[in-house]
Amino acid sequence: MGLTLDGDVVRAGYEARERFYDSRGYGKVRNGDLDLAPVEAAHLLYRGDIESIDGMDFRAFLGSTAVSEVDFAVYKDLRDRGFYLTPAREGWVDDASGADFVVYPRGNGPWDTGVAYRVRVVGERDTAAATALGDCVLAVVDEESEVTYLDTDRRDVEGTSDAVVPATEGELLGERVVCWEPPAELYEQAFYGQRLGDDGAVQLSLVEAAYLAQAGLLTVDGGADAVVERGREVEGDRFDRRLAVYTALRASGIAPKTGFKFGADFRTYADVESAANLGHSELLVRVLPADHRFEPRDLALDVRLAHGVRKTMVFALTTDGGDVDIEWIAVERLTP
Numbered sequence: 515m516g517l518t519l520d521g522d523v524v525r526a527g528y529e530a531r532e533r534f535y536d537s538r539g540y541g542k543v544r545n546g547d548l549d550l551a552p553v554e555a556a557h558l559l560y561r562g563d564i565e566s567i568d569g570m571d572f573r574a575f576l577g578s579t580a581v582s583e584v585d586f587a588v589y590k591d592l593r594d595r596g597f598y599l600t601p602a603r604e605g606w607v608d609d610a611s612g613a614d615f616v617v618y619p620r621g622n623g624p625w626d627t628g629v630a631y632r633v634r635v636v637g638e639r640d641t642a643a644a645t646a647l648g649d650c651v652l653a654v655v656d657e658e659s660e661v662t663y664l665d666t667d668r669r670d671v672e673g674t675s676d677a678v679v680p681a682t683e684g685e686l687l688g689e690r691v692v693c694w695e696p697p698a699e700l701y702e703q704a705f706y707g708q709r710l711g712d713d714g715a716v717q718l719s720l721v722e723a724a725y726l727a728q729a730g731l732l733t734v735d736g737g738a739d740a741v742v743e744r745g746r747e748v749e750g751d752r753f754d755r756r757l758a759v760y761t762a763l764r765a766s767g768i769a770p771k772t773g774f775k776f777g778a779d780f781r782t783y784a785d786v787e788s789a790a791n792l793g794h795s796e797l798l799v800r801v802l803p804a805d806h807r808f809e810p811r812d813l814a815l816d817v818r819l820a821h822g823v824r825k826t827m828v829f830a831l832t833t834d835g836g837d838v839d840i841e842w843i844a845v846e847r848l849t850p
Contacts (some may be wrong), residue, residue: 517555517567519580524555524567534558539598539623542606551601552581553589560590584637585614587659595850597630598623613650617850631850633663641807644831648843651850654810664817665848668841671797671828673767673784677703683733684723686741689748691723691734692716705769705786719772720745721753721760728761751834752801758838759801759830773798776819778827797828797844804831804841817845 517526526534526541531548534540540558541550550558552575558564559572567575576583585601592599592615599617602610607624610616613632622628631651636642638656648668653661679699684691693700693707696716700706706726707716718726724745727738734741745753756779763770763782770780778798785793798820820827831841 517550517564519552519568522552522580524550524552526550534563535624539600539618539625542600542603542624551603551606553585553601556581556586557589557593560586582635583659584655585635587655588633588635588653588661589615591661592617592633592850596620597850599633600624602632611649612646614653617651636810638810641809642813644802644806644808644829644843645804645841647808647829647845648841651848652810652813652845654814662814663848663850664813665846667844669828669844671763671766671768671782671842673769673782673786675705675767675769675783675786677705677786679704679706679726679731681731681733684718686723686734686736686744689720689744691718691720691732691741693718693732702789703787705771705783705789705792720748721756724757725760725764755801755803755832755838758832759799759840762830762840763799770799771795773800776823776825777816778820779830781825794824796825798823798825799828799830801830801832804833804839806831813845817847821847 517524526548528546531543535543535548540554541548555567556575559575597617599615600607602613602616607616611632614635615633616629617631617633619628619630633651633653635653642652647666650666652664652666655661677699680697682693682696682700684693693716701709701716706722707718710717720741723732724738724741726732727734727741760770769783769786773779773781776798779801780799781795782797782799783795817827827845829843833839
């Protein structure tokens, strides 16, 4: 069976179609013949199903510029797991959404409807654009060619934490605001701040204080502008992004608290009835600019930590400007 490399396609005949497409879902049918993506052809060479392409065996073909060894590692791994998959090339699949592979449910192939995963491939030392995540699986190939799969999903965040808080006064002290005589609802029902002791005083973080001051529920010398300015002094532009995300979370019925000990901006509680009867926090939220690029190692660490403390890692991607848009991307480990 003669196979030839023509640009970025390996051409095969009708016999290849019967043998590889009809029975095992390799390639794309063209005028009765079969076209293979180089990564598919490399896998057939690896398996010994074909002997050579333009005289190149598997070792020579994988070492050529025709195929990426990182793509091959993912393709082989998914095939080993029992999946049929198609390289997401123009004209080969519908709505690949920028993926590298379209993976079909087990037992299905390119002749069936339905998609199990849309997979993007990166190497351990590559970067992944934050805006490219969501509605796809990120397959990270490490230096030993092992593959880690991270399921990414755009989601809405919402909860039922909506306690009414009476207005109160506070004093701006360094990097926090202290409410010396707060209403009980501030901490006990709405879960703002942290008790200083048994005398009832509540300490607020700058982001909590800025939110309450902008909502007209907290009075401090200099008003909300003084709190925001202090926040910018200690955090720079990052404070504005965190405040925008904090505001969006509260508006969605979620009570955010610091996520510092988890390496995140916030941990969140979706259904707060009282501070004395808290459930388990559900999300860890990191606030990032929309143009952020992830180092796969850092992304894997975030997801691993969140999983270890029974939470979901969510990244809040924020745009700059007066009206901040926020996109929520949840990322979790996946075993296909």
